[in-house]
Amino acid sequence: MDSSENIDSETIYKTDALIAEDIDAYLEAHQHKTMLHFITCGSVDDGKSTLIGRLLYDSKMIFEDQLATLEADSKKVGTQGQEIDFALLVDGLAAEREQGITIDVAYRFFATEKRKFIVADTPGHEQYTRNMVTGASTADLAIILIDARQGILTQTRRHSYLAHLIGIKHLVVAVNKMDLVDYDQTVYDQIIADYAAFAEEIGIEAFTPIPISGLAGDNITSKSTHTPWYDGPALVEHLENVEVMATANQAKPLRMTVQWVNRPNLDFRGFSGQIASGTVRPGDEVRVLPSGKTSTVKRIVTMDGDLDEAVAGQSVTLTLAEEIDCSRGDVIAAADAPPQVADQFESTIVWMDEAELLPGRSYWMKIGTQFVSVTIQSPKYQVNVNNMEQLAAKTLELNGIGVAEIATDRPIIFEPYEDNRDLGGFILIDKISNATVAAGMLHFCLRRSQNIHWQDVDIDRAAHALQKRQQPRVVWFTGLSGSGKSTIANMVEKRLHALGKHSFLLDGDNVRHGLNKDLGFTDADRVENIRRIGEVAKLMADAGLIVLTAFISPFRAERQLVRSMLPEDEFIEIFVDTPLAVAEERDVKGLYKKARAGELKNFTGIDSDYETPENAEMRIDTTKMSPEEAAEIIVDKIVGSWSYTI
Amino acid sequence: MQHSATATPLTHLQRLESEAIHIMREVAAEAENPVMLYSVGKDSAVMLHVAKKAFFPSPPPFPLLHVDTTWKFQEMYRMREKAAKDAGMELLIHQNPEAKERGINPFDHGAVHTDMWKTQGLKQALDHYGFDAAFGGARRDEEKSRAKERIFSFRSANHRWDPKNQRPELWKLYNTQKAKGESIRVFPLSNWTELDIWQYIHLENIDIVPLYFSAPRPTVERDGMLLMVDDERFRFEEGEEPVERSIRFRTLGCYPLTGAVESEATTLPQIIQEMLLTTTSERQGRAIDHDQAASMEKKKQEGYF
Structure with missing residues (x-):
């Protein structure tokens, strides 16, 4: 065990000590934790399982008997000689593989003093696009793992493209296995320079590079003495301080998709939903879409009493001062900055079903709480996720990603996906099998969709x-x-x-x-x-x-x-x-x-x-x-x- | 979970609560005949509490269903009645008539007891009432295979789960479309950990079965487990005498199958402290635990998260 290992151990003991000495202080501290969702991208060879295992191990207490099992297993089947093989903590999945359980997206949890973390882990290779897009859809951050000995590979590009496609703002480029290249700064610098060039090419505006060793524990929970030339944060420190999406969304105009109308009696009519963006206070003027009618927020009702304010991410029930029509699927929005309403769009579609996309067929679309019928045109092009080349395509097959026009059978309330995931992200459902066949992102509405009006005819x-x-x-x-x-x-x-x-x-x-x-x-x-x-x-x-x-x-x-x-x-x-x-x-x-x-x-x-x-x-x-x-x-x-x- | 100051981020518990509320409202809006499975344990207590918040000031627009084995702790039965009454919800109780008739019990029948009362009983109840969506309190941190079960998990008309054919679940868009006869199990607490559950109970002051707190109770030690003598049906083996010990339970199931731990923890912080400092996993109290719902609560059994 090297020096960084000792630092990790101290962290664990510190937590233990607080629990034992002052449980109330511990609970008080944990009560104010925030939450970050992230996804790890990389294959087994990149040390992904080792990294996740290490994060879980370093941040949570581990039971003595389980640690003993882990140590025994490490010696028996591990790949690290006499050392603990952290990958075994995550790759217990092998047993499940034998049982025939599909390995697609697994969610794992750990917590530090500051934050609770939900990690979407997508081990599969064959279904990689589908699984990664699913795991990334709720992520605030993505860790792109690069093997320091290998540099940027095809899969690095693929992972980065998918993370970028799904709109993840915080990318961590973790150059792993630094211990195997003698913590050589020139190796690291070259990889980061190569990555920066690639990132610019595909439109990634910013990323955070960190040299790590998941195995040796360098720059994971604390700065490593092996990389004195690195002046950025350790990985966990960075994860603890990145701004989460829900918080960032508070600064945007108010949007709340109405899920359910709450009518316990004739005197109460509340509109329940989760606030997608912005903040709301009693007295705020709001516009209900698609009707466009305006009203004023009267109360923000919760079981704990009325609130003075509610923010993005909260599930609330609003009552309005004026009686106006509002039902499930409608959106309550800031009166002066409402979202758009349209019925034809350009969108990116990720196909997730064994049965290919059939252009012209009608599918169900769920977007926010709106549920409509849609038809999709033949894709304008399909994207090769390995090199981002645009290819001609008539359809999309499983794991295919393409850009296509899409038409809904009635106007829907939407925002471009990059502005608002809740009003821009959608799923498509096959009307016969009921399977979720695709996920998609609306980019913009087609101008013609707002200009075509039915000509009134006298001879009907x-x-x-x-x-x-x-x-x-x-x-x-x-x-x-x-x-x-x-x-x-x-x-x-x-x-x-x-x-x-x-x-x-x-x-x-x-x-x-x-x-x-x-x-x-x-x-x-x-x-x-x-x-x-x-x-x-x-x-x-x-x-x-x-x-x-x-x-x-x-x-x-x-x-x-x-x-x-x-x-x-x-x-x-x-x-x-x-x-x-x-x-x-x-x-x-x-x-x-x-x-x-x-x-x-x-x-x-x-x-x-x-x-x-x-x-x-x-x-x-x-x-x-x-x-x-x-x-x-x-x-x-x-x-x-x-x-x-x- | 009041949120006061501006531009401050929501805490993890506020977000977990908000997510669970969102999930419950989606089901209420899209399912035809939903129900909440209620097992009287701590996870059920949290789930019910969140449901009350989700639909306030209305009562939750679905009934509670307890699939009863007739062998639960007496304190659980008292809590069950009280919880349903406080929530203003209808309480449905199902006891498998065949198990009743054949006198299936945990002393004589082992695994058959769990299968007939719980597994078959649940299917009977869902079929009988025609429920198309059933909330359950399971969490992803309970065991490794749970980690990849969806929040909305589909069951065929025969109540079968096909893990190879799960629908991708993106953003917070849940596909509730299904054919006639099919149903969905919905797990609104999927992303909660055991610590989150305890902390939330603490913060929200949620009423839980007193058996979670330590108190002097009549016990018998058998096969390395501490069993509580809960009612007159308890069968003593030769030489066994009830001994009063200060005990509590980490999980609750059928009383003859659930082991207690000796403990002095009488407050929630003390329980949480004990949980966090425990150095052996819960199998201590689980040597003969065949109870399926209780196994659900088993944490860190194989992995350590």
Whole structure:
């Protein structure tokens, strides 16, 4: 054990002494601690586990029996000879790995006299981007570990880029294993110079370099005698003094996202939420968005009594002097500096799901307490996280990061992510699997989103429908290739025509050769294909027509998207249910044969999924019903219900 | 947790409290039928206290659920009734009818006792009431595998947890979307440590079961553990006589399974002092602890944080 080890031990004993001698003084001191979240970036080789183990060990009391176990394990399986292997404190994870528990983000805790620390530890390599972005999303600070013998590596760049992307303001560049380069200042200076050049390149404005040895304990809890040439703080000292995000946010204008409206009785109406930024006092003028109405804060209500002031980071309940509409998803903001409201944005998206992004598909977005439906355009580009190169991309796969335009189905209240994480950071949720598929950051709203206004028209859709004396419909046939969709749809249209109804049939022949001739058969193209057909069908329904569509339309999400575009009851989904074997047997166009031979890729039912409808208005079993019979009951459904509603 | 002066940072306890309140309000707003699991222990006491603050002046908009084994300490039952009444919340008590019928008890049935009363009992209760979100008081510092469980943890319709398929949890955006029959366990105290819990109880003056404080109590020493003779159902082995000792409990479960420690700590600071200065981990009182909820409270069992 060297000299720095002794200093560490003293720190522990000092804490112990205060607990034993004056527990009240100890509690009083700990009561005023602040809290810092940070993330450590680096692989096992960089000594990350050793550093975290060291921080935990140095700052907390360790039970005698556990220390004995650690010492025994260190000798048995450790990599440090007779010395304690701190990595074992953290890498007990090996056992979990054997148990098959996914190692992604683990949160660990330690405390010093001044602060409580929450460390997000992301050991995984394969899912590194997803895990690191998740761990970094709540972090005030990131420690980028560099092995002094290796210098800046690809992963150093990757970690730095991700930390910067997620908006971490405080970066510590810890040059580790200084003991293995004889505490050589020139080695350290060269690494820091290289890093500074790289940092400037990617827009990192500031970072704090520290030479350390996690193993030997240099510059961790106290300044090391081995690096007299270093005049900055020890790591823990720096961690104890950095300003936390929540405190910095107090200086910004007030924003509170409303989570819950508190109405115990008719006389009390409070708006509960966590203050994202700024401060609030009774008497402050506030603006409620999206309505834009202003009011005055009457009380800040808590169980401990009303407050004179509340600040960013606090969860409070506000009452307002004037009764105005305000509900979950709204934002209470400083009246003179409200956030913006828009529905189209440029954003950075980090894809986190095994199933790739499908541009045009509709996903749920949660941003603050707002929950809306969104569609995402094809990315403008994808970023190679290893060298920050921008690559052309049509989609994003797991761990892909790209910049794309995003449109919400109604205007949302937002701020650029770099100004406010609460109103600029969002997650995307798949509407069918309910999985969190992506995280994203809004940068700015697109100007057109504020300039497009719906043109009021005098001849509206009701007028169109009335003139045609029919209820507009979109009759959506879905089913496998060769299931009989087009055959049945054709018969339906003939009957409608005979009944004097105004209709139009959209099918592969008239759509794929024109409107959608630029689209292929990848999942992404299939989504876009259906989206366009949906939009066209909707316009035709607006014009009063009964629209019949005959497309495989294999995905529930797109069928649901079209359904959601139309008034309730106007969308009729008809599942033409023909078993794959039967459809393949018929194989009218010889397509199955080609697909089986591998000549056709992405063929539904063969190497691309068909998602069976769950809530179709009608199911036609073609093994039990002729096309004629099917057409008859469908026409009854379309026209029959109209006669009742007129 | 009043915050007074301007531009001063919030303390760690203020931030932990604020985070827990935020989590509880998200659940109240987005879940259809939430419930708070209440085990009467110190973590439950903190969770309930934060819930009262989160919704004040309304009572918390969900009931408390105690999955009872009928073998808890009598003082726990008294605390349970009082806590629910003070909070103005409905208290639901579930006792597994099958375990009751078969007379499952900790003296004769060992691990089956815990499984039937607690594990099966909990599933029965959640199914019976159709709860789609259940708050629990578990913390990430309790054991290493907990360190990576999400705050919002999903359960299939069969109450299974799939650790390989956890949703990424970013910022403070919690995805509560789920299919019918699925449910969420929510852990608002995930980021608290045991010291945070005690310190908060101290600062907020939260009522906890008196068994946490030292007092003379009738005990029996068995297999290196101090058991308390809590009621007439206690089975003495040959030669055993109750002996009065000054004891307290670090964790509370079924009384015949929970070991006490000899202690003179009668105030919260003394308890915290004892906890911080203890040089052996808690396994001393846990030799035959099969109680699942109590294991949850086991701290530093494998690691040391």
